[in-house]
Amino acid sequence: METRSSQATEPLIQLVVNRVVEDSNTDTRIIVLARTDDAAEHFMVWVGASEGEAIKRALDAAITPRPMSHDLVKSFGDHLGIKTERVVLTDVKSSTYYASVFLENKGVARTIDARPSDAIALALRCQAPIYVTQDVWRRRSGQNLDAWLSKLETKEV
Amino acid sequence: MITQMQVKGLMFDPYNNVYIVILRDDDQAEMLPIWVGKSEASSISLALENVAPPRPMTHDFMKSYLDAFQAKVISVVITDLNENTYFSKIHLTYADSEYTVDSRPSDAIALALRSQAPIFASESVIRKQTSEELDQWLENLKPEDFGKLDS
Numbered sequence: 001m002e003t004r005s006s007q008a009t010e011p012l013i014q015l016v017v018n019r020v021v022e023d024s025n026t027d028t029r030i031i032v033l034a035r036t037d038d039a040a041e042h043f044m045v046w047v048g049a050s051e052g053e054a055i056k057r058a059l060d061a062a063i064t065p066r067p068m069s070h071d072l073v074k075s076f077g078d079h080l081g082i083k084t085e086r087v088v089l090t091d092v093k094s095s096t097y098y099a100s101v102f103l104e105n106k107g108v109a110r111t112i113d114a115r116p117s118d119a120i121a122l123a124l125r126c127q128a129p130i131y132v133t134q135d136v137w138r139r140r141s142g143q144n145l146d147a148w149l150s151k152l153e154t155k156e157v
Numbered sequence: 158m159i160t161q162m163q164v165k166g167l168m169f170d171p172y173n174n175v176y177i178v179i180l181r182d183d184d185q186a187e188m189l190p191i192w193v194g195k196s197e198a199s200s201i202s203l204a205l206e207n208v209a210p211p212r213p214m215t216h217d218f219m220k221s222y223l224d225a226f227q228a229k230v231i232s233v234v235i236t237d238l239n240e241n242t243y244f245s246k247i248h249l250t251y252a253d254s255e256y257t258v259d260s261r262p263s264d265a266i267a268l269a270l271r272s273q274a275p276i277f278a279s280e281s282v283i284r285k286q287t288s289e290e291l292d293q294w295l296e297n298l299k300p301e302d303f304g305k306l307d308s
Contacts, residue, residue, distance in 0.1 A: 050196035079256045110225035118218045
């Protein structure tokens with residue numbers, strides 16, 4: 001609860017999804033996000049292959065013949081008038097990130113718990129901003145990840 | 158005309174490297190196999206086995222999204238199966254109004270199982286399955302496959 005109150009006083013950091021990198025060794029995807037106020041500062045989230053693909057499709061504005069899962073969530077929102085206001089990466093425990101999705105409908109606000117992959121996949125489809133708390137930003141994974149990531153990307157090319 | 162179907166289980170189709178959700182009607186007279194991807198199969202399997210994963214999976218998130226505003230899934234209907242393009246409708250009630258949302262059957266089934274909502278199939282969809290195909294799948298079906306999913 002202490003972290004929660006300190007989170008409330010500190011401004012959130014806005015992020016944009018920069019790219020989705022395939023980690024072929026583990027069949028996972030790395031979602032690379034960048035600070036909107038400093039594009040050189042990255043934040044990385046490891047997600048499963050299908051979750052990563054859902055984010056990549058949104059990033060590429062790919063059209064699928066049938067609505068995929070997060071397109072369906074957006075479709076529910078469009079039908080019922082629910083707006084995705086923003087998503088926030090709120091916590092990290094044992095290398096697992098936690099996210100909250102902030103929804104609004106006719107003045108009624110609701111917040112739901114989500115994995116970052118679902119939160120980001122929905123945010124991209126709804127043009128909703130993505131934020132991280134200062135606390136989670138400070139506790140993000142190792143500083144040498146950028147170097148490691150560029151090595152991984154070079155290997156793929 | 159629509160028939161209520163129950164999810165009987167999941168099979169792995171090694172030739173096409175896909176999963177098949179088996180729907181059967183209450184009389185066990187009709188069977189409807191639906192091809193789904195690995196992550197969709199995994200989501201349906203978790204719901205069938207009543208397993209609560211440590212973090213909400215995509216369809217748990219989907220249900221939370223609807224629950225947050227007391228929107229309720231009333232039923233889902235598999236309406237059409239064409240080649241690799243499958244169609245279904247999700248019927249919802251929200252604030253005294255009814256809504257029908259287009260979806261893939263895999264999402265509809267995964268959501269219906271989590272919402273205790275009935276699953277229906279339109280007659281035309283059931284008729285499109287040839288009897289030879291059904292026999293072949295039935296032969297391959299083992300009780301231990303039901304509700305189970307490797308990896």
